[in-house]
Amino acid sequence: MKALILKRYGKPGVVEFADIARPAIKPDEILVQVHAAGLNPIDYVIPKGDFKPILKFQLPATLGSDVAGIVVEAGSRVSRFKVGDEVYASVFDLGIGTLAEYAAVPEHAAALKPANLSFVQAASIPMVGLTSWQALKERLRLRPGQKVFIPAGSGGIGTFAIQLAKHLGATVGTTTSGGNVELVRGLGADEVVDYTRQQAEQVLKGYDAVLGTTRGDGLEKAIGVLKPAGAVVSLVGPPDAAFARARGMNILMRFVFGLLSRKIIRLAARHRATYAFMFVRPDGKQLGEIAQLIEAGRIRPVIDQVFPFTQAKDALAYLEKGRAKGKVVVQLVDA
Template structure:
């Protein structure tokens, strides 16, 4: 089968197509014929070695985490799925990839595709959906009436996180460019800052939570808009010691991540704010819950652009520019 792989860390020219043998599912896995694969920013970071100390891959490794397709084979212990089922899933952090003609998926990570979504729409959901759910509902414990700041509202994570926050009953503040103000308002954003005209930290006040999605000094600036007792959940780092301990990392990495996150944690504590770093985990049951919201059209996918499989490298390059309105998807079939 054809797959988009990276052979070594650090150089873009190490990413390319390769022929691989079709994988065999283990007893608790399903084999999915991939119709579409959703792209995420981390798909560009992994080959550069950004997460090399955290994510383990056997090289050459297939890229991609999000998948939508049809089950063609099941393991001996699988009970929830059968051949012919249309499914979607995230297999992030499991050591395998989805930018291939076939992908193995743990039964626990998969969910039935909502029938009202096509494969392109379904593949756009898993990582951003699970990230939004785990960050806002589990980690930030967002409650009705609270205010959450979700920067970069027109991006892949932003378009979905805004909708999850509104479903949870929160008021949402976001940033975007002039041309995307209408889009984020249509998704439910209450306070919209056009970053070409204003700085969010000069306008927003008394927020209960921040979803950290933008690198640089954006998280430190966001501390100014938060109330005491609020939370910052960062998706972009720096990783903290609690994250390292949860992954059973060695003492050196626990210490290193503690040092890397020390500055932002100290600044947060001075304002009575809790900082934490989140790495999304695959979860088929949560994906099924999101599927019900998608089926009811409480939440909708936002697709920016679809690339054919043979242009997967161009799709990754397009995503890396950071200008997409919603998700970028690669279509195999």
């Protein structure tokens, strides 16, 4: 089968198409014919080697985490799915990829795709949906009436997280460029800052939580919008010692991550706030709950561009430019 694979870290030409063997599934896995695969920023960061100490891949490795497709084979211990089911899933951090004609997906990571979405639309959901769900509901425990700041509201995470936060009853503040103000307001954002004209920390005040979605000094500045006892959950780093412990890393890595996060943790503490770094985990049960919200019309996918599989490398390059409004999706099977 055809797949987009990572051959080496950090050098030109490390990502290329190849013919590889169709996956042989384990008893607790399903084999999915991939109709579409959603892209996420991690997909162009991984080849650079930035996450090499954290994510373990056996190279050459198939890229991609999000998938929507049809079950063509089910393992002997699989009970929730059968051949012919239309499913979607995230396999992030499982050492497998989805930018291929077929993908082996653990049963626990998959869910029936939302019935009202196409495969392309469904493929745009898993990682951003699970990330938003786990950050807002599990880590920040967002409650009705609270205020959450979600920077980069027109991006892949932002467009989903805004909608979920509104469903949870929160007031949402966000940043975007002037041309995207109406988009994020249409998704439910209450306070919108045009970052080309104003700084968010100069406009937004009294927030309970920040969802860190942007690299650089944006996270440090975002702490300025918090009220005392607020909380920051970052999706982009820096990773902290607690994250290293949770992943079973050795003492040296815990020390290194502690150093990397020391500045942001101290800054948060000066504002009487807490800081934590989060990695999303695959969870089919949560995807099932997300599917219910989508089918009920509470959340809708936002897709910027769809690329054919033959142009998957172009899709990654386009995503890396950081201009996408919503998600970028690679389509392998025509609708």
